[in-house]
Amino acid sequence: MKRWWLLLVLFSGALLADDCALRGTGDLAIVIERADGAVQIVETTHNTAIARVEGLGDLSHASVVYSRDGRYAYVFGRDGGLSKVDLLCARVEKRVIQSGNSIGGAISQDGRLIAVSNYTPGGVKVFDADSLELLADIPATWGNGLRSKVIGLVDAPGRRFVFSLWDAGEIWVADMQDPRHPRITRFRDIGRNPYDGLITPDGRYYIAGLFGEDGMAQLDLWHPERGVRRILDHYGRGEKKLPVYKMPHLEGWAVAGDRAFVPAVGLHAVLVIDLRDWRELARIPVHGQPVFVEARPDGREVWVNFAFPNNEKVQIIDVETLKVTHTLEPGKGVLHMEFEPRGEEVWISVRDRDRVQVYDTATHRLLRELPARKPSGIFMAARAHRIGL
Amino acid sequence: MWRRIGIVASSLAVSAALAQSAAPSAQRQAELESMLLQDCGSCHGLTLKGGLGPALRPQALAGKPRQWLIDTIRDGRPGTAMPPWGPILSDADIAWLADRLLRGAPGKEVKR
Numbered sequence: 211m212k213r214w215w216l217l218l219v220l221f222s223g224a225l226l227a228d229d230c231a232l233r234g235t236g237d238l239a240i241v242i243e244r245a246d247g248a249v250q251i252v253e254t255t256h257n258t259a260i261a262r263v264e265g266l267g268d269l270s271h272a273s274v275v276y277s278r279d280g281r282y283a284y285v286f287g288r289d290g291g292l293s294k295v296d297l298l299c300a301r302v303e304k305r306v307i308q309s310g311n312s313i314g315g316a317i318s319q320d321g322r323l324i325a326v327s328n329y330t331p332g333g334v335k336v337f338d339a340d341s342l343e344l345l346a347d348i349p350a351t352w353g354n355g356l357r358s359k360v361i362g363l364v365d366a367p368g369r370r371f372v373f374s375l376w377d378a379g380e381i382w383v384a385d386m387q388d389p390r391h392p393r394i395t396r397f398r399d400i401g402r403n404p405y406d407g408l409i410t411p412d413g414r415y416y417i418a419g420l421f422g423e424d425g426m427a428q429l430d431l432w433h434p435e436r437g438v439r440r441i442l443d444h445y446g447r448g449e450k451k452l453p454v455y456k457m458p459h460l461e462g463w464a465v466a467g468d469r470a471f472v473p474a475v476g477l478h479a480v481l482v483i484d485l486r487d488w489r490e491l492a493r494i495p496v497h498g499q500p501v502f503v504e505a506r507p508d509g510r511e512v513w514v515n516f517a518f519p520n521n522e523k524v525q526i527i528d529v530e531t532l533k534v535t536h537t538l539e540p541g542k543g544v545l546h547m548e549f550e551p552r553g554e555e556v557w558i559s560v561r562d563r564d565r566v567q568v569y570d571t572a573t574h575r576l577l578r579e580l581p582a583r584k585p586s587g588i589f590m591a592a593r594a595h596r597i598g599l
Numbered sequence: 600m601w602r603r604i605g606i607v608a609s610s611l612a613v614s615a616a617l618a619q620s621a622a623p624s625a626q627r628q629a630e631l632e633s634m635l636l637q638d639c640g641s642c643h644g645l646t647l648k649g650g651l652g653p654a655l656r657p658q659a660l661a662g663k664p665r666q667w668l669i670d671t672i673r674d675g676r677p678g679t680a681m682p683p684w685g686p687i688l689s690d691a692d693i694a695w696l697a698d699r700l701l702r703g704a705p706g707k708e709v710k711r
């Protein structure tokens with residue numbers, strides 16, 4: 211009943227408001243302007259800014275997921291704010307402050323649920339995607355009544371969410387068949403301080419990177435009964451690690467053929483995993499400690515950006531030779547890179563220069579620069595149709 | 600490897616070396632302020648209200664000795680995610696950061 215009423219209001223609102231665009235959203239993207247609590251809506255066909263939406267709170271470390279119709283962006287802010295932004299009308303449709311300090315979110319396979327992972331109080335909250343009504347609260351309790359910070363939250367097939375507990379060193383799978391009564395499966399002792407997690411594009415493997423020890427924790431969601439297994443547990447052993455000034459991110463899965471590329475923690479290196487046996491195949495020396503390691507959608511190249519104090523460059527790895535073939539210098543504070551869905555262009559945010567840049571990925575030439583205030587994450591609406599994003 | 604970081608972090612390291620003993624110049628202070636919010640902020644929150652690391656606002660740090668903050672920033676906390684900043688910041692930079700944390704946002708009165 212309530213939903214009908216809501217739809218009606220939305221619909222008539224859209225008809226009445228003449229500032230709402232009549233267009234598709236498949237080529238739209240959101241650029242987070244993190245200091246201002248605002249987002250820009252840009253279109254990636256002609257590479258222009260369309261609109262700016264303000265009032266989204268503290269957007270440091272903000273991330274975005276999209277409704278399956280591509281119309282709404284759910285923006286997760288640091289201050290616990292969850293905002294539903296209408297891309298066509300360029301306005302905040304709804305907004306709730308759901309915790310004190312949050313870190314990211316996910317949308318369920320069927321698009322009906324939004325999950326948010328929180329630092330304080332540590333746990334996951336699940337909301338109705340239409341109304342943002344709270345459906346379930348999953349406190350990340352461990353030890354003696356402690357609450358753990360939650361990171362690496364993703365959606366998985368079968369209406370599940372998977373996430374990791376930074377303090378507890380656990381992976382949890384929440385089955386949301388009944389959204390008000392999630393069924394939790396806990397995997398303990400997966401390793402110290404998981405810092406982020408990803409799910410492979412087919413939704414089969416969940417992988418958490420470990421900060422507190424070497425290697426990564428891998429869970430096969432086809433066979434959760436086999437438990438969590440350690441992969442890459444030899445990298446870094448006996449080596450002197452550098453101080454880590456920024457946590458790396460695992461977002462999506464940089465896969466080319468049967469190789470995957472991941473950031474090494476505390477090393478100036480990208481690790482190459484052989485997906486046939488999940489072993490380290492090679493280690494590619496790069497300019498700094500990698501933050502994002504992203505495959506161009508055709509899998510021919512892998513692009514890497516770096517942690518402070520090496521965050522002025524982007525390097526491009528050729529996946530056949532496993533060597534760095536190009537180094538770009540966008541400027542200080544390169545925070546994020548996002549490929550257009552078919553990969554012909556890539557968007558890069560350059561925080562300290564207050565710009566986002568668009569590069570041609572065939573020539574590696576800068577095509578365009580758009581002003582943006584302290585830009586961080588860039589999120590294409592095409593994420594709407596991908597598992598784990 | 601440590602030396603290499605120093606070289607790569609050129610702009611910071613060079614200005615840090617120049618400002619070794621004296622208080623940081625006005626320009627350096629502006630750089631440190633921006634670094635505090637952006638780079639420390641990536642773990643402690645852009646508004647220093649806390650994230651992966653704890654809140655660093657004056658209320659949260661009340662009662663903690665200045666030297667203890669300086670040591671934490673310089674040497675980090677082994678076994679946690681707090682990295683040592685000694686390799687890329689001068690003593691003067693670090694002391695300025697500690698004072699800035701105790702004092703709160705710029706423009707507010709120093710009370711030490």
